[in-house]
Amino acid sequence: xxxxxDDHVARPAIRWHPGNPHFIMMMMTICRxxxxxxxxxxxxxxxxxxxxxxxxxxxLDELAQPLSGAGFQxxxxxxxxxDSEGRFTxxxxxxxxxxxxxxxxxxxPWSGSLDLPQIEALTIxxxxxxxxxxxxx
Numbered sequence: 001x002x003x004x005x006d007d008h009v010a011r012p013a014i015r016w017h018p019g020n021p022h023f024i025m026m027m028m029t030i031c032r033x034x035x036x037x038x039x040x041x042x043x044x045x046x047x048x049x050x051x052x053x054x055x056x057x058x059x060l061d062e063l064a065q066p067l068s069g070a071g072f073q074x075x076x077x078x079x080x081x082x083d084s085e086g087r088f089t090x091x092x093x094x095x096x097x098x099x100x101x102x103x104x105x106x107x108x109p110w111s112g113s114l115d116l117p118q119i120e121a122l123t124i125x126x127x128x129x130x131x132x133x134x135x136x137x
Contacts, residue, residue, distance in 0.1 A: 001054065018054060028070070046122070049075075051093070051094040052091045052092065054090070055090050057121050057122025058088075058124070059086045059102055059104070059126065061126060061128075062125065064125065066067040066084075066085050067082060067086045068084045068085070069104075074098055076092060077090075077093070096115065097114060098112050099113045100114060103116060104126055107128055108127050
């Protein structure tokens with residue numbers, strides 16, 4: 001209301017320092033607003049879907065028996081263990097080829113680069129390692 005006596009009274013200026021609650025609230029608001037802008041700007045880049053393809057196969061020993069619990073690892077991708085029948089299934093990002101590594105205790109490690117479009121099912125046969133464990137008496 002015009003004509004009030006306290007309209008011309010000088011108010012103290014707000015001091016903007018880290019201990020001031022107004023400063024803290026203002027900084028929190030700026031951080032929240034900046035985060036929201038970041039989310040909306042980066043949203044289109046996160047929505048790019050990657051096409052997946054499934055690779056499956058079986059890992060066998062030298063007698064063509066399945067190896068349960070053999071470890072497999074896709075280079076720059078997922079890995080895991082074979083099931084009780086020596087089989088594995090893994091989904092990978094579709095590309096021209098993948099590199100897969102297989103390990104099993106007592107067998108030589110196996111690795112190879114495989115062309116994805118031509119793979120239906122892998123059959124990998126491991127060979128026993130050449131070293132023998134020392135027998136304890």
